[in-house]
Amino acid sequence: MRGEVSFRSKSLSDYQLKMMFIMPTIILLIVMNIFPLLWSLVLSFSDYSAINSQAPDFIGTKNYIRIFSQKATWSYFVTTAYFVVLAVAAQFIIGFGLALLLNREFQGKGLITTLMLIPMMLSPVVVGLFWRFILDSSWGLFNYLLSLGPAVLHKITAALHFPSGIVSWFKDAASNARGIIWLTRPKAALFSLVIIDTWMWSPFMMLLSLAGLSAIPKYLYEAAEIDRASTWFKFRHITFPLVAPLLLIALLFRTMDAFKLFDLVYIATAGGPGSATETVSMNLYRRAFQDYNTGESCALAYILLIFIIALSNIYIKYLNKAKGNA
Amino acid sequence: MASVRLENISKKFDDVVAVDKINLTIKDGEFFSLLGPSGCGKTTILRMIAGFYHPTFGNIYFNDRDVSALPPNKRNTGMVFQSYALFPHMTVSENVAFGLRVRKINASERKQRVSDALKLVDLSGYEDRKVTQLSGGQQQRVALARAVVIEPSILLLDEPLSNLDAKLRRDTRDQIQRLQRELKITTVYVTHDQEEALTLSDRIALLRKGVCQQIGTPDEIYNHPSNAFVASFIGRSNLLEGKVLENEGIMLIKVEDDLKLNVSSQKKLEPDQNVTLAIRPETIMLHKNQESRLNTFEGVVELRQFNGYTVEYNIDVQGHKINVISLNEETQLYNTKDKVYAEFPVNRISIIPQTI
Ligand SMILES: Nc1ncnc2c1ncn2[C@@H]1O[C@H](COP(=O)(O)OP(=O)(O)OP(=O)(O)O)[C@@H](O)[C@H]1O
Numbered sequence: 001m002r003g004e005v006s007f008r009s010k011s012l013s014d015y016q017l018k019m020m021f022i023m024p025t026i027i028l029l030i031v032m033n034i035f036p037l038l039w040s041l042v043l044s045f046s047d048y049s050a051i052n053s054q055a056p057d058f059i060g061t062k063n064y065i066r067i068f069s070q071k072a073t074w075s076y077f078v079t080t081a082y083f084v085v086l087a088v089a090a091q092f093i094i095g096f097g098l099a100l101l102l103n104r105e106f107q108g109k110g111l112i113t114t115l116m117l118i119p120m121m122l123s124p125v126v127v128g129l130f131w132r133f134i135l136d137s138s139w140g141l142f143n144y145l146l147s148l149g150p151a152v153l154h155k156i157t158a159a160l161h162f163p164s165g166i167v168s169w170f171k172d173a174a175s176n177a178r179g180i181i182w183l184t185r186p187k188a189a190l191f192s193l194v195i196i197d198t199w200m201w202s203p204f205m206m207l208l209s210l211a212g213l214s215a216i217p218k219y220l221y222e223a224a225e226i227d228r229a230s231t232w233f234k235f236r237h238i239t240f241p242l243v244a245p246l247l248l249i250a251l252l253f254r255t256m257d258a259f260k261l262f263d264l265v266y267i268a269t270a271g272g273p274g275s276a277t278e279t280v281s282m283n284l285y286r287r288a289f290q291d292y293n294t295g296e297s298c299a300l301a302y303i304l305l306i307f308i309i310a311l312s313n314i315y316i317k318y319l320n321k322a323k324g325n326a
Numbered sequence: 327m328a329s330v331r332l333e334n335i336s337k338k339f340d341d342v343v344a345v346d347k348i349n350l351t352i353k354d355g356e357f358f359s360l361l362g363p364s365g366c367g368k369t370t371i372l373r374m375i376a377g378f379y380h381p382t383f384g385n386i387y388f389n390d391r392d393v394s395a396l397p398p399n400k401r402n403t404g405m406v407f408q409s410y411a412l413f414p415h416m417t418v419s420e421n422v423a424f425g426l427r428v429r430k431i432n433a434s435e436r437k438q439r440v441s442d443a444l445k446l447v448d449l450s451g452y453e454d455r456k457v458t459q460l461s462g463g464q465q466q467r468v469a470l471a472r473a474v475v476i477e478p479s480i481l482l483l484d485e486p487l488s489n490l491d492a493k494l495r496r497d498t499r500d501q502i503q504r505l506q507r508e509l510k511i512t513t514v515y516v517t518h519d520q521e522e523a524l525t526l527s528d529r530i531a532l533l534r535k536g537v538c539q540q541i542g543t544p545d546e547i548y549n550h551p552s553n554a555f556v557a558s559f560i561g562r563s564n565l566l567e568g569k570v571l572e573n574e575g576i577m578l579i580k581v582e583d584d585l586k587l588n589v590s591s592q593k594k595l596e597p598d599q600n601v602t603l604a605i606r607p608e609t610i611m612l613h614k615n616q617e618s619r620l621n622t623f624e625g626v627v628e629l630r631q632f633n634g635y636t637v638e639y640n641i642d643v644q645g646h647k648i649n650v651i652s653l654n655e656e657t658q659l660y661n662t663k664d665k666v667y668a669e670f671p672v673n674r675i676s677i678i679p680q681t682i
């Protein structure tokens with residue numbers, strides 16, 4: 001005790017000690033976050049290419065004007081929006097559904113929950129790579145599984161001498177399923193990305209929903225039962241309003257993340273075929289590291305940032321409303 | 327309104343026997359308390375009446391209708407949970423209206439009944455408050471309003487006052503009593519607080535380890551405890567072990583050779599039977615002199631505690647520690663080490679046969 005006191009009085013005041021602990025973080029933040037953020041803001045108003053030795057040349061809002069006047073830019077935003085809406089909606093439905101199923105006591109609950117969480121622990125690069133194999137149209141597992149149902153039904157209907165129309169319909173369905181081309185056709189490719197992202201991130205939705213669900217005390221349901229509430233009524237008026245704040249947080253995380261989707265696209269489709277899966281982030285990458293148009297890509301990055309902030313604010317507004325209710 | 331009959335009810339959780347062969351009938355409109363120490367099975371019985379548990383053995387009847395197999399939502403009970411179980415995301419009136427909304431009662435009638443119920447528990451004007459912004463006592467009353475607004479035929483209350491401080495507890499207790507008298511609703515009240523049970527109840531069932539010890543009015547249970555557990559759980563009792571010497575009109579019980587007590591009792595006990603005597607501290611009278619009173623023995627004051635309007639003494643009578651509570655009358659204060667004479671009134675001693 002005495003040693004500590006004398007050590008402090010000799011060398012460091014409370015304030016200095018505080019600073020000593022905080023400084024490393026502050027310096028790291030400034031170097032890694034704040035400076036790049038501000039520097040890229042400067043660059044977004046400059047004509048600059050990272051591979052030229054020329055200094056940035058201030059050109060005002062020209063970068064922004066160019067980006068906004070390109071028709072393609074809008075199509076990247078539309079592609080991204082499609083992806084965000086489909087993927088986040090699917091993840092929400094699947095994740096929340098799984099959470100509802102898992103929110104009860106049964107044998108092996110812990111093991112099943114852990115297994116379900118594996119997808120989100122994997123690296124997106126790994127996920128992208130093996131889904132490329134799974135979705136392969138000639139020998140991928142996905143098409144095989146899809147065709148399994150119709151194939152079995154085909155066998156059964158054939159064996160039971162169903163009308164030949166039905167039998168051949170199943171046969172066609174099976175062979176059609178086997179031949180679906182996923183990653184190299186425009187519409188299917190975007191849809192594939194949705195499938196992969198959903199596979200990867202539904203567990204996250206499930207985890208947060210489960211946390212919310214298990215925090216609802218059981219006696220609330222008992223009180224509702226005494227009042228003769230039906231299962232649906234209980235879900236609608238107790239479960240849903242009470243987990244809503246947590247669901248909104250999960251949705252916010254997923255939306256922000258999905259809006260920035262890059263890694264999966266880069267690995268699975270590289271934005272193709274054509275520009276069917278070119279998300280804003282993918283396009284940003286292209287401008288920055290393929291065209292080396294650094295100034296322009298900084299401008300696009302800022303546009304994306306503003307979009308995401310605006311979107312988050314909408315969520316946060318709803319979140320505050322939901323929280324105010326709870 | 328309804329009567330409730332439990333017929334040979336038992337409940338086992340795996341190996342634990344929570345409730346053991348309970349038989350009791352709760353009359354229509356009666357305020358009935360289940361009293362006992364923690365873990366004695368009170369909540370389990372209440373939850374069986376509500377329908378959350380099904381008895382392992384035995385049947386439950388409401389008005390002679392067997393409801394043993396019915397789920398909670400078919401029993402028309404109202405319940406106040408120990409934790410209140412208010413819906414945190416709803417306002418006071420939404421909470422109270424919940425059961426009415428489930429029953430699809432139209433908005434105007436709903437509003438009327440909610441406001442009536444809130445008036446009943448003195449919460450008019452709080453309709454639009456969030457329940458999370460209420461005090462414990464107010465939340466408790468909202469829970470009460472929610473339980474009665476659906477006009478249940480049986481009201482179930484599980485330790486509704488246990489989260490309140492002493493003063494609030496007394497106020498709310500009075501309110502529950504008034505409400506029950508007003509609505510004349512059959513009420514089952516769970517508590518571990520004997521004072522609560524004694525003041526509120528028409529009748530009490532005293533439980534211990536899932537077994538019913540005694541059923542009776544507060545007065546019966548207090549003045550005529552059926553065993554040593556009841557005698558010491560309800561209020562305080564001096565328990566003395568003795569043996570019946572004779573039983574002719576008035577019983578003579580020998581505790582020590584020089585401590586023989588006369589007891590008036592209707593119990594048919596044979597000489598030589600071992601008994602326990604339960605004597606309430608407030609029934610014992612202290613005197614300065616013997617003056618040849620009946621049942622009066624010499625003792626020494628060991629401890630005096632002044633409690634305001636009562637004074638509590640511990641008296642050593644032939645090695646038996648006797649607890650005495652007297653009213654505070656200045657002329658009769660005794661000091662420690664004083665010699666006193668303790669009188670045990672003949673008709674205020676309870677006899678509990680020892681069954682071994
Ligand atoms: N769901 C359950 N599973 C297993 N044992 C239980 C369960 N509920 C109660 N018990 C056991 O049954 C016995 C009676 O419990 P109960 O909750 O009825 O007691 P109680 O009289 O209400 O006590 P308290 O005053 O503490 O609320 C206890 O020993 C308890 O451990």
Ligand SMILES: [Mg+2]
Nearest residue numbers: 368369370484
């Ligand atoms: Mg209990």
